[in-house]
Amino acid sequence: MTLFSPLLSRLSLRPLASLALFAGLFSSAHAAPVAPPPTLENKAYIVMDFDSGRVLAESNADAPLPPASMTKMMTSYIVEQALKSGRLKPTDMVQTSEYAWCRGTSSESCMYLPLHGSASVLDMLRGIIIQSGNDASKAVAEHLAGSEPAFAAMMNNEAKRLGMKNTNFMNATGLPDPAHKASARDLAVLARAIIHDSSEYYSIYAEKEFTYNGIKQGNRNALLYTDPTVDGLKTGHTNEAGYCLTASSNRNGQRLITVVMGTKSVQARADQTRALFNWGFASYENIRPVQGGATVQSVPVRFGKVDQVNIGPLQDVVMTVPRGQAAQVKTEVQLNPEITAPIAKGDVLGKILVTLDGQPQGEQSLVALEPVEEAGFFKKLWQRILSWFA
Numbered sequence: 422m423t424l425f426s427p428l429l430s431r432l433s434l435r436p437l438a439s440l441a442l443f444a445g446l447f448s449s450a451h452a453a454p455v456a457p458p459p460t461l462e463n464k465a466y467i468v469m470d471f472d473s474g475r476v477l478a479e480s481n482a483d484a485p486l487p488p489a490s491m492t493k494m495m496t497s498y499i500v501e502q503a504l505k506s507g508r509l510k511p512t513d514m515v516q517t518s519e520y521a522w523c524r525g526t527s528s529e530s531c532m533y534l535p536l537h538g539s540a541s542v543l544d545m546l547r548g549i550i551i552q553s554g555n556d557a558s559k560a561v562a563e564h565l566a567g568s569e570p571a572f573a574a575m576m577n578n579e580a581k582r583l584g585m586k587n588t589n590f591m592n593a594t595g596l597p598d599p600a601h602k603a604s605a606r607d608l609a610v611l612a613r614a615i616i617h618d619s620s621e622y623y624s625i626y627a628e629k630e631f632t633y634n635g636i637k638q639g640n641r642n643a644l645l646y647t648d649p650t651v652d653g654l655k656t657g658h659t660n661e662a663g664y665c666l667t668a669s670s671n672r673n674g675q676r677l678i679t680v681v682m683g684t685k686s687v688q689a690r691a692d693q694t695r696a697l698f699n700w701g702f703a704s705y706e707n708i709r710p711v712q713g714g715a716t717v718q719s720v721p722v723r724f725g726k727v728d729q730v731n732i733g734p735l736q737d738v739v740m741t742v743p744r745g746q747a748a749q750v751k752t753e754v755q756l757n758p759e760i761t762a763p764i765a766k767g768d769v770l771g772k773i774l775v776t777l778d779g780q781p782q783g784e785q786s787l788v789a790l791e792p793v794e795e796a797g798f799f800k801k802l803w804q805r806i807l808s809w810f811a
Contacts, residue, residue: 455704455743459696464683465605471676475741485587485602489657492595501619511543515564523556532557551631552638555594562593605680626653643691664690711738725762725793732787749778764793
Protein backbone atom coordinates (compact mmCIF):
# COMPACT_ATOMS: atom_id res chain seq x y z
CA MET A 422 0.00 0.00 0.00
CA THR A 423 1.40 3.37 -0.93
CA LEU A 424 2.40 5.73 1.84
CA PHE A 425 1.17 9.29 1.47
CA SER A 426 1.41 12.61 3.16
CA PRO A 427 -1.37 13.72 5.52
CA LEU A 428 -3.16 15.23 2.51
CA LEU A 429 -4.44 11.72 1.76
CA SER A 430 -6.93 11.98 4.61
CA ARG A 431 -8.57 14.89 2.78
CA LEU A 432 -8.36 13.59 -0.78
CA SER A 433 -8.49 9.81 -0.45
CA LEU A 434 -10.11 7.81 -3.24
CA ARG A 435 -11.15 4.21 -3.53
CA PRO A 436 -8.48 1.91 -2.09
CA LEU A 437 -7.85 -0.12 -5.23
CA ALA A 438 -8.81 1.23 -8.62
CA SER A 439 -8.65 4.92 -7.85
CA LEU A 440 -5.67 5.11 -5.51
CA ALA A 441 -3.45 3.29 -7.97
CA LEU A 442 -3.31 6.28 -10.31
CA PHE A 443 -2.86 8.82 -7.56
CA ALA A 444 0.23 7.32 -5.99
CA GLY A 445 1.88 10.73 -5.97
CA LEU A 446 -0.28 12.73 -3.55
CA PHE A 447 1.86 15.42 -1.98
CA SER A 448 1.41 18.12 0.62
CA SER A 449 1.34 21.73 -0.52
CA ALA A 450 2.86 23.01 2.70
CA HIS A 451 6.26 24.07 1.38
CA ALA A 452 5.70 25.22 -2.19
CA ALA A 453 7.84 27.97 -3.63
CA PRO A 454 6.02 31.31 -3.87
CA VAL A 455 3.86 31.88 -6.93
CA ALA A 456 1.59 34.68 -8.04
CA PRO A 457 -1.60 34.73 -5.95
CA PRO A 458 -4.74 33.26 -7.51
CA PRO A 459 -7.35 35.61 -8.93
CA THR A 460 -9.75 37.32 -6.56
CA LEU A 461 -13.20 35.89 -7.18
CA GLU A 462 -16.70 36.69 -6.00
CA ASN A 463 -18.25 33.36 -5.06
CA LYS A 464 -19.06 31.20 -2.04
CA ALA A 465 -16.23 28.69 -2.53
CA TYR A 466 -13.70 27.44 -5.05
CA ILE A 467 -10.81 25.01 -5.44
CA VAL A 468 -8.12 24.26 -8.03
CA MET A 469 -6.66 20.74 -7.94
CA ASP A 470 -4.11 18.93 -10.06
CA PHE A 471 -5.56 15.66 -11.32
CA ASP A 472 -2.41 13.53 -11.32
CA SER A 473 -0.82 14.54 -8.03
CA GLY A 474 -3.95 15.55 -6.15
CA ARG A 475 -2.26 18.71 -5.00
CA VAL A 476 -4.57 21.60 -4.17
CA LEU A 477 -3.15 24.69 -5.87
CA ALA A 478 -5.64 27.22 -4.52
CA GLU A 479 -8.81 27.17 -2.47
CA SER A 480 -11.31 29.38 -0.73
CA ASN A 481 -13.90 28.08 1.72
CA ALA A 482 -13.34 24.69 0.08
CA ASP A 483 -14.60 22.58 2.99
CA ALA A 484 -17.86 24.45 3.57
CA PRO A 485 -20.93 22.25 2.97
CA LEU A 486 -22.96 24.15 0.36
CA PRO A 487 -25.91 23.36 -1.90
CA PRO A 488 -24.36 21.66 -4.95
CA ALA A 489 -27.46 21.90 -7.18
CA SER A 490 -27.12 19.72 -10.29
CA MET A 491 -23.44 19.04 -9.67
CA THR A 492 -25.04 16.34 -7.50
CA LYS A 493 -25.62 14.45 -10.72
CA MET A 494 -21.89 13.74 -10.97
CA MET A 495 -22.43 11.17 -8.22
CA THR A 496 -25.54 9.85 -9.94
CA SER A 497 -23.68 9.40 -13.22
CA TYR A 498 -20.62 7.98 -11.44
CA ILE A 499 -22.70 5.24 -9.81
CA VAL A 500 -24.29 4.39 -13.17
CA GLU A 501 -20.85 4.28 -14.81
CA GLN A 502 -19.47 1.98 -12.15
CA ALA A 503 -22.51 -0.28 -12.49
CA LEU A 504 -21.78 -0.46 -16.21
CA LYS A 505 -18.14 -1.30 -15.54
CA SER A 506 -19.03 -4.05 -13.09
CA GLY A 507 -21.61 -5.57 -15.42
CA ARG A 508 -24.53 -4.86 -13.13
CA LEU A 509 -25.91 -2.70 -15.92
CA LYS A 510 -25.52 -3.03 -19.68
CA PRO A 511 -25.61 0.00 -21.99
CA THR A 512 -28.67 -1.39 -23.77
CA ASP A 513 -30.66 -2.21 -20.62
CA MET A 514 -33.97 -0.36 -20.65
CA VAL A 515 -34.93 1.86 -17.72
CA GLN A 516 -38.60 2.60 -17.06
CA THR A 517 -39.96 6.05 -16.23
CA SER A 518 -42.35 5.98 -13.30
CA GLU A 519 -44.83 8.70 -12.53
CA TYR A 520 -42.51 9.77 -9.70
CA ALA A 521 -39.56 10.15 -12.08
CA TRP A 522 -41.56 11.68 -14.91
CA CYS A 523 -40.79 15.32 -15.53
CA ARG A 524 -43.71 17.60 -16.34
CA GLY A 525 -41.47 20.19 -17.91
CA THR A 526 -41.91 22.99 -15.42
CA SER A 527 -39.59 25.98 -15.61
CA SER A 528 -38.15 25.11 -12.19
CA GLU A 529 -36.28 21.98 -13.28
CA SER A 530 -34.27 20.55 -16.13
CA CYS A 531 -35.60 17.49 -17.93
CA MET A 532 -34.65 14.85 -20.47
CA TYR A 533 -38.37 14.66 -21.31
CA LEU A 534 -38.80 10.93 -20.91
CA PRO A 535 -42.34 9.73 -21.74
CA LEU A 536 -44.47 8.72 -18.78
CA HIS A 537 -44.22 4.94 -18.31
CA GLY A 538 -41.87 4.88 -21.28
CA SER A 539 -38.32 3.61 -21.24
CA ALA A 540 -34.84 4.55 -22.44
CA SER A 541 -31.54 2.70 -22.57
CA VAL A 542 -29.02 3.11 -19.77
CA LEU A 543 -26.62 4.86 -22.15
CA ASP A 544 -29.30 7.34 -23.23
CA MET A 545 -30.18 7.89 -19.57
CA LEU A 546 -26.51 8.59 -18.84
CA ARG A 547 -26.38 11.20 -21.59
CA GLY A 548 -29.64 12.66 -20.32
CA ILE A 549 -28.12 13.05 -16.85
CA ILE A 550 -24.75 14.46 -17.94
CA ILE A 551 -25.59 16.59 -20.98
CA GLN A 552 -29.21 17.57 -20.43
CA SER A 553 -29.05 17.52 -16.61
CA GLY A 554 -32.31 15.61 -16.61
CA ASN A 555 -33.99 15.29 -13.24
CA ASP A 556 -36.30 12.66 -14.74
CA ALA A 557 -33.36 10.56 -15.96
CA SER A 558 -31.66 10.87 -12.57
CA LYS A 559 -34.75 9.71 -10.68
CA ALA A 560 -35.42 6.90 -13.14
CA VAL A 561 -31.96 5.37 -12.80
CA ALA A 562 -32.13 5.86 -9.04
CA GLU A 563 -35.31 3.79 -8.91
CA HIS A 564 -33.85 1.25 -11.36
CA LEU A 565 -30.70 0.68 -9.29
CA ALA A 566 -31.99 1.07 -5.75
CA GLY A 567 -35.78 0.75 -5.86
CA SER A 568 -36.39 4.32 -4.72
CA GLU A 569 -34.66 7.67 -4.74
CA PRO A 570 -34.10 7.70 -0.94
CA ALA A 571 -32.46 4.27 -1.17
CA PHE A 572 -30.29 5.54 -4.02
CA ALA A 573 -29.31 8.56 -1.92
CA ALA A 574 -28.04 6.10 0.69
CA MET A 575 -25.92 4.49 -2.04
CA MET A 576 -24.61 7.93 -2.98
CA ASN A 577 -23.60 8.66 0.60
CA ASN A 578 -21.87 5.30 0.94
CA GLU A 579 -19.91 6.01 -2.21
CA ALA A 580 -19.08 9.52 -1.01
CA LYS A 581 -17.70 8.06 2.21
CA ARG A 582 -15.59 5.54 0.29
CA LEU A 583 -14.17 8.31 -1.87
CA GLY A 584 -13.26 10.41 1.17
CA MET A 585 -15.87 13.12 0.67
CA LYS A 586 -16.05 14.37 4.25
CA ASN A 587 -18.40 17.35 3.95
CA THR A 588 -21.10 15.90 1.72
CA ASN A 589 -24.59 14.59 2.39
CA PHE A 590 -26.90 13.59 -0.45
CA MET A 591 -30.66 13.54 -0.01
CA ASN A 592 -31.60 12.96 -3.65
CA ALA A 593 -30.18 12.07 -7.06
CA THR A 594 -30.85 15.44 -8.71
CA GLY A 595 -29.64 18.27 -6.49
CA LEU A 596 -33.09 19.75 -6.05
CA PRO A 597 -33.12 21.89 -2.87
CA ASP A 598 -33.19 20.15 0.49
CA PRO A 599 -31.83 21.70 3.70
CA ALA A 600 -29.74 18.61 4.40
CA HIS A 601 -28.40 18.21 0.85
CA LYS A 602 -24.85 19.60 0.86
CA ALA A 603 -21.39 19.14 -0.67
CA SER A 604 -18.10 21.01 -0.43
CA ALA A 605 -15.94 22.24 -3.28
CA ARG A 606 -13.13 19.92 -2.19
CA ASP A 607 -15.44 16.92 -2.14
CA LEU A 608 -16.74 17.69 -5.62
CA ALA A 609 -13.17 17.91 -6.91
CA VAL A 610 -12.46 14.50 -5.36
CA LEU A 611 -15.55 13.15 -7.11
CA ALA A 612 -14.47 14.68 -10.41
CA ARG A 613 -11.08 12.95 -10.12
CA ALA A 614 -12.79 9.64 -9.50
CA ILE A 615 -15.01 10.08 -12.56
CA ILE A 616 -12.10 10.97 -14.84
CA HIS A 617 -10.05 7.99 -13.67
CA ASP A 618 -12.57 5.29 -12.80
CA SER A 619 -15.07 6.09 -15.57
CA SER A 620 -12.62 6.70 -18.40
CA GLU A 621 -14.72 4.62 -20.82
CA TYR A 622 -17.60 7.07 -20.40
CA TYR A 623 -15.79 10.31 -19.62
CA SER A 624 -16.00 11.57 -23.21
CA ILE A 625 -19.76 12.02 -22.68
CA TYR A 626 -19.01 14.94 -20.34
CA ALA A 627 -17.54 16.84 -23.30
CA GLU A 628 -20.49 16.28 -25.66
CA LYS A 629 -22.10 19.60 -26.50
CA GLU A 630 -25.65 18.40 -27.23
CA PHE A 631 -27.97 15.44 -27.03
CA THR A 632 -31.27 14.83 -28.76
CA TYR A 633 -33.88 12.59 -27.16
CA ASN A 634 -37.58 12.23 -27.87
CA GLY A 635 -37.14 14.73 -30.70
CA ILE A 636 -35.87 17.43 -28.34
CA LYS A 637 -32.29 18.68 -28.76
CA GLN A 638 -30.66 20.26 -25.73
CA GLY A 639 -27.21 21.76 -25.37
CA ASN A 640 -24.69 21.14 -22.61
CA ARG A 641 -24.84 24.00 -20.10
CA ASN A 642 -21.06 24.05 -19.63
CA ALA A 643 -20.25 27.17 -21.66
CA LEU A 644 -16.50 26.46 -21.64
CA LEU A 645 -17.01 23.42 -23.87
CA TYR A 646 -17.86 25.84 -26.68
CA THR A 647 -15.00 28.28 -26.13
CA ASP A 648 -12.04 26.29 -24.78
CA PRO A 649 -11.03 23.06 -26.59
CA THR A 650 -8.96 21.95 -23.58
CA VAL A 651 -12.07 21.73 -21.35
CA ASP A 652 -13.77 18.32 -21.47
CA GLY A 653 -16.17 18.26 -18.50
CA LEU A 654 -17.80 18.04 -16.06
CA LYS A 655 -21.09 19.47 -14.70
CA THR A 656 -22.96 22.71 -14.09
CA GLY A 657 -25.48 23.46 -11.38
CA HIS A 658 -27.94 26.18 -10.47
CA THR A 659 -30.70 26.82 -7.98
CA ASN A 660 -31.67 30.06 -6.29
CA GLU A 661 -30.05 28.83 -3.08
CA ALA A 662 -26.88 27.44 -4.66
CA GLY A 663 -26.25 30.19 -7.18
CA TYR A 664 -24.43 29.32 -10.40
CA CYS A 665 -21.90 26.51 -9.97
CA LEU A 666 -19.49 24.59 -12.19
CA THR A 667 -17.12 21.65 -11.80
CA ALA A 668 -14.77 21.61 -14.78
CA SER A 669 -11.61 19.93 -16.03
CA SER A 670 -9.04 21.10 -18.54
CA ASN A 671 -6.13 19.19 -20.08
CA ARG A 672 -3.33 21.35 -21.47
CA ASN A 673 -0.05 19.90 -22.73
CA GLY A 674 -0.44 16.72 -20.71
CA GLN A 675 -1.35 18.39 -17.43
CA ARG A 676 -4.94 18.20 -16.20
CA LEU A 677 -6.50 20.55 -13.66
CA ILE A 678 -9.89 20.34 -11.96
CA THR A 679 -11.74 23.40 -10.71
CA VAL A 680 -14.93 23.85 -8.72
CA VAL A 681 -16.66 27.20 -8.31
CA MET A 682 -19.80 27.49 -6.16
CA GLY A 683 -22.22 30.31 -5.57
CA THR A 684 -21.41 32.70 -8.41
CA LYS A 685 -24.01 35.21 -9.57
CA SER A 686 -24.53 34.27 -13.23
CA VAL A 687 -23.81 31.80 -16.01
CA GLN A 688 -21.18 34.19 -17.33
CA ALA A 689 -19.55 34.58 -13.91
CA ARG A 690 -19.11 30.86 -13.35
CA ALA A 691 -17.55 30.47 -16.81
CA ASP A 692 -15.27 33.50 -16.41
CA GLN A 693 -14.13 32.48 -12.93
CA THR A 694 -13.41 28.93 -14.03
CA ARG A 695 -11.44 30.20 -17.01
CA ALA A 696 -9.43 32.53 -14.77
CA LEU A 697 -8.58 29.71 -12.36
CA PHE A 698 -7.45 27.45 -15.19
CA ASN A 699 -5.27 30.16 -16.73
CA TRP A 700 -3.69 30.92 -13.35
CA GLY A 701 -3.12 27.27 -12.47
CA PHE A 702 -1.51 26.28 -15.73
CA ALA A 703 0.65 29.40 -15.77
CA SER A 704 1.82 28.86 -12.19
CA TYR A 705 2.38 25.10 -11.85
CA GLU A 706 3.71 22.14 -13.77
CA ASN A 707 3.96 18.40 -13.16
CA ILE A 708 7.19 16.46 -12.98
CA ARG A 709 7.82 12.75 -12.55
CA PRO A 710 11.16 12.29 -10.78
CA VAL A 711 10.69 8.51 -10.71
CA GLN A 712 8.80 6.38 -13.22
CA GLY A 713 6.41 3.69 -12.07
CA GLY A 714 7.92 0.18 -12.29
CA ALA A 715 11.47 1.51 -12.70
CA THR A 716 14.24 0.18 -10.45
CA VAL A 717 15.29 2.80 -7.95
CA GLN A 718 17.79 0.61 -6.14
CA SER A 719 18.91 -3.00 -5.69
CA VAL A 720 18.96 -3.89 -2.01
CA PRO A 721 20.44 -6.82 -0.06
CA VAL A 722 18.14 -9.66 1.00
CA ARG A 723 18.79 -11.94 3.97
CA PHE A 724 18.10 -15.65 3.61
CA GLY A 725 17.07 -15.40 -0.02
CA LYS A 726 17.85 -17.66 -2.96
CA VAL A 727 19.22 -14.48 -4.52
CA ASP A 728 21.17 -11.88 -2.58
CA GLN A 729 19.46 -8.74 -3.91
CA VAL A 730 16.05 -7.52 -4.99
CA ASN A 731 15.13 -4.56 -7.18
CA ILE A 732 12.79 -2.01 -5.63
CA GLY A 733 10.79 0.83 -7.14
CA PRO A 734 7.38 2.55 -7.04
CA LEU A 735 4.36 0.83 -8.55
CA GLN A 736 3.21 4.08 -10.18
CA ASP A 737 4.91 7.25 -11.32
CA VAL A 738 5.95 9.57 -8.55
CA VAL A 739 4.13 12.74 -9.58
CA MET A 740 4.79 16.18 -8.16
CA THR A 741 3.07 19.44 -8.97
CA VAL A 742 5.57 22.23 -8.48
CA PRO A 743 5.77 25.93 -9.24
CA ARG A 744 7.01 26.48 -12.76
CA GLY A 745 10.77 26.78 -12.90
CA GLN A 746 11.34 24.84 -9.66
CA ALA A 747 11.93 21.37 -11.13
CA ALA A 748 15.70 21.59 -10.67
CA GLN A 749 15.26 21.85 -6.91
CA VAL A 750 13.43 18.50 -6.65
CA LYS A 751 15.49 15.79 -4.93
CA THR A 752 14.73 12.23 -3.86
CA GLU A 753 16.06 10.10 -1.01
CA VAL A 754 15.55 6.37 -0.41
CA GLN A 755 14.86 4.98 3.07
CA LEU A 756 14.86 1.17 3.46
CA ASN A 757 13.11 -0.99 6.01
CA PRO A 758 15.47 -2.00 8.86
CA GLU A 759 15.83 -5.61 7.69
CA ILE A 760 14.80 -7.14 4.38
CA THR A 761 14.40 -10.88 4.71
CA ALA A 762 13.14 -13.56 2.32
CA PRO A 763 10.62 -14.77 1.39
CA ILE A 764 9.50 -11.62 -0.43
CA ALA A 765 6.44 -11.36 -2.66
CA LYS A 766 6.32 -9.05 -5.62
CA GLY A 767 4.76 -5.81 -4.40
CA ASP A 768 5.88 -6.12 -0.78
CA VAL A 769 6.74 -2.70 0.67
CA LEU A 770 10.47 -2.60 1.42
CA GLY A 771 11.04 1.12 1.92
CA LYS A 772 10.00 4.53 0.76
CA ILE A 773 11.22 7.38 -1.36
CA LEU A 774 11.19 10.87 0.13
CA VAL A 775 10.78 13.87 -2.17
CA THR A 776 11.96 17.37 -1.35
CA LEU A 777 11.68 20.69 -3.15
CA ASP A 778 14.43 23.20 -2.43
CA GLY A 779 15.28 21.17 0.66
CA GLN A 780 11.72 21.13 2.02
CA PRO A 781 9.75 17.85 2.41
CA GLN A 782 6.99 17.44 -0.15
CA GLY A 783 5.84 13.87 0.32
CA GLU A 784 6.74 10.22 0.26
CA GLN A 785 5.79 7.07 -1.61
CA SER A 786 6.30 3.38 -0.99
CA LEU A 787 9.00 1.40 -2.74
CA VAL A 788 8.06 -2.21 -3.39
CA ALA A 789 9.77 -5.39 -4.51
CA LEU A 790 9.64 -5.52 -8.29
CA GLU A 791 10.08 -9.31 -8.30
CA PRO A 792 9.62 -12.12 -5.77
CA VAL A 793 12.48 -13.63 -3.80
CA GLU A 794 12.18 -17.19 -2.53
CA GLU A 795 13.61 -18.26 0.80
CA ALA A 796 17.05 -19.88 0.63
CA GLY A 797 17.72 -23.47 1.57
CA PHE A 798 18.90 -24.63 4.99
CA PHE A 799 22.64 -24.56 4.31
CA LYS A 800 22.71 -21.12 2.71
CA LYS A 801 20.67 -19.69 5.59
CA LEU A 802 23.04 -21.37 8.08
CA TRP A 803 26.07 -19.95 6.30
CA GLN A 804 24.57 -16.42 6.31
CA ARG A 805 23.88 -16.71 10.03
CA ILE A 806 27.48 -17.71 10.66
CA LEU A 807 28.75 -14.78 8.61
CA SER A 808 26.45 -12.41 10.50
CA TRP A 809 28.02 -13.48 13.83
CA PHE A 810 31.44 -12.35 12.62
CA ALA A 811 30.04 -9.23 11.02
